[in-house]
Amino acid sequence: MRSKITRIMTRDGSARVHIIESRDIVNEAIRIHGTAPTASAALGRLLTVGSMIGCMLGEKTDALTLTLDGDGEAGKLIVSSDWLGNVRGYIENPLADPPAKPNGKLDVGAAVGSGMMRVIRDCGGNEPHIGSVELVSGEIAEDVAAYFAQSEQIPTLCALGVLIGKNADCIGAGGIIVQLLPFADESIISKLEKNAERLTDISGIFSRYAESDKANLFVADIALDGIEYDLFDEIEVEYKCTCSRERTGNAVHSIGKKEALSLIEEAVAEGKEPVIEVGCRFCGNNYVFTKEDVEEMFADNNKNEEV
Structure with missing residues (x-):
């Protein structure tokens, strides 16, 4: 089953939502790079969010590059996406695997470390738009939200998750980006903030519905609980290298x-x-x-x- 992005708009126009189930993309990255569990989670999260941001591009010739340049064990991470959300990625140290957090979860923040996140939007023949933000946590989701808030002035909720199994493969992965649009209704904002509290274990949610093609809709029902919304479209995406x-x-x-x-x-x-x-x-x-x-x-x- 190929990875898939679902694009949604709240019916009143307060927010737009992108949701991706990305297990296949992450497993392809693991196969190519031979990553250790924490490196898999870090690269997997960046691929996941890169795919969602990539499909926000407007033209066929547009491309996106995300770079995490931290001082952690993982070194530099790079992900590029086309306008359809197809992605490819690189991690400088694929064997990065610092000790887990006290709660047993992989410490992606430690693997990435402190540094900068850069976002390059290449719009065909025009000058690329380059934005950067200091890494907030290295956990990637918070860093992406900070980028949109600081560089593009778009209030953004981002949740990402990659669950690695006992065999070092990915058994659940995905993410969601919710962005407020101008003049968003305050009651909708309150509901979105409350619903976001239920997305803290988003990798677990995607893992539970990994064999279902409805995983994105389950996440949508959680994130948009109590909010009317319209499903715009669904796009199949993959790990796709453009080299030749x-x-x-x-x-x-x-x-x-x-x-x-x-x-x-x-x-x-x-x-x-x-x-x-x-x-x-x-x-x-x-x-x-x-x-x-x-x-x-x-x-x-x-x-x-x-x-």
């Missing part, structure tokens, strides 16, 4: 023929294969370019120089 041999080749081409060939010479001097090997940190794919590939890559340039 062509794109990687363009990156090699950008350093120039002389530098590319020198990399191959350095590999030979070190007793390695005479190739340039470029790995994608988001999906683990490796792209190999031989000397012949490099020569062919710059062949058109040589022809232009001869004219």
